Amino acid sequence: MSTPEQSPLGKSVAYAGTYDPGLLFPIPRAAKRAELGLGDELPFIGVDVWNAYELSWLDARGKPRVALAEFRVPAESPNLIESKSFKLYLNSFNQTRVHDTDELRTKLSHDLSLAAGAPVSVVLSTPTSPQSAIIENLAGEVIDDLPIEFTRYGPPDASLLYSNPDAVVEETLVSHLLKSNCPVTGQPDWASLQIHYVGPRLGRDGLLRYLVSYREHAEFHEQCVERIFLDLQKQCEPTRLSVYARYTRRGGLDINPFRCTPGWMMPGNTRTSRQ
Structure with missing residues (x-):
């Protein structure tokens, strides 16, 4: 964990050929929150909802699979996850064999929770699921x-x-x-x-x-x-x-x-x- 300037952002990097959770780059929330006058007791609760549209891996027979993924990182987690490192991490699954989607979900949740410092939930869906096609306006x-x-x-x-x-x-x-x-x-x-x-x-x-x-x-x-x-x-x-x-x-x-x-x-x- 370190500063945003030390993250992969803005740098030319090679894509990992196989699964590598070490690509995730956590950034502590504390420094920016201190600038806002916040301490350990937060005046809010919340979540960071991430959606991934480029998740792919190989199944047990080597056949490519794809999915849409929703990740929820709790606002009280000590770290946010830098987005380019998140992308590099997800792409490290591209040539990685995973037995089934339960194993994939477990890996994703474990690695992201470790990086964030708090439990991260993971929901996987297919590109043809009804929910994936729904476009809505924000109410208000x-x-x-x-x-x-x-x-x-x-x-x-x-x-x-x-x-x-x-x-x-x-x-x-x-x-x-x-x-x-x-x-x-x-x-x-x-x-x-x-x-x-x-x-x-x-x-x-x-x-x-x-x-x-x-x-x-x-x-x-x-x-x-x-x-x-x-x-x-x-x-x-x-x-x-x-x-x-x-x-x-x-x-x-x-x-x-x-x-x-x-x-x-x-x-x-x-x-x-x-x-």
């Missing part, structure tokens, strides 16, 4: 068409957020305008964001300006979502809050972090049209 009211001017594109500016304490509501808001950048390569990361809350009504113009202020910000997906959650909690004081980002795919993987106040259920796996 889209705020992207507000006729407002934008002048701030980074760093994230929490002062743009405000709420009306005289109007307490429960609502779900959605924006497709979230963009941040990889902190190592500078490549853009695109996402749709769903915010569900109970509390003083959020100023929608301020919320949209705030989300656009991530446009030149460099941070991993999971860290951006935690920053958004904490800024909303501090500036607007909702009694209940969830933040769910559905990021577009890169390298056959999409990452979808979810953070919420304790007591809420973990999310489904809503695949959007951009994914």
Whole structure:
């Protein structure tokens, strides 16, 4: 475990020919969380939902098999898993014989749990399963068409957020305008964001300006979502809050972090049209 700069990101690497769990590169969450003023007691619970679309291996007879995979990494795990290392690890199965899908699931869960430092669940499905073809919109009211001017594109500016304490509501808001950048390569990361809350009504113009202020910000997906959650909690004081980002795919993987106040259920796996 070390810093993002020491990960495979942005580097030319050879693909492993056979199974190699040593390719996984964990990154401790603690340093970034300390920047946000967080300690051991987290004000949220949550999960990072990963989807893999390029998983293949050889069965006991050497016949290639493929599957779609869903991985759930708990937010309380001490480490996140760097995405390029995740891709390299999954591709190390390409020429590896595995007896059956139960053995494959066991290997995946064991290796990823070891890297994350907490239990990681794994669900495998076939490309022809009904669920694999379902495309849905994130539930909520889209705020992207507000006729407002934008002048701030980074760093994230929490002062743009405000709420009306005289109007307490429960609502779900959605924006497709979230963009941040990889902190190592500078490549853009695109996402749709769903915010569900109970509390003083959020100023929608301020919320949209705030989300656009991530446009030149460099941070991993999971860290951006935690920053958004904490800024909303501090500036607007909702009694209940969830933040769910559905990021577009890169390298056959999409990452979808979810953070919420304790007591809420973990999310489904809503695949959007951009994914």
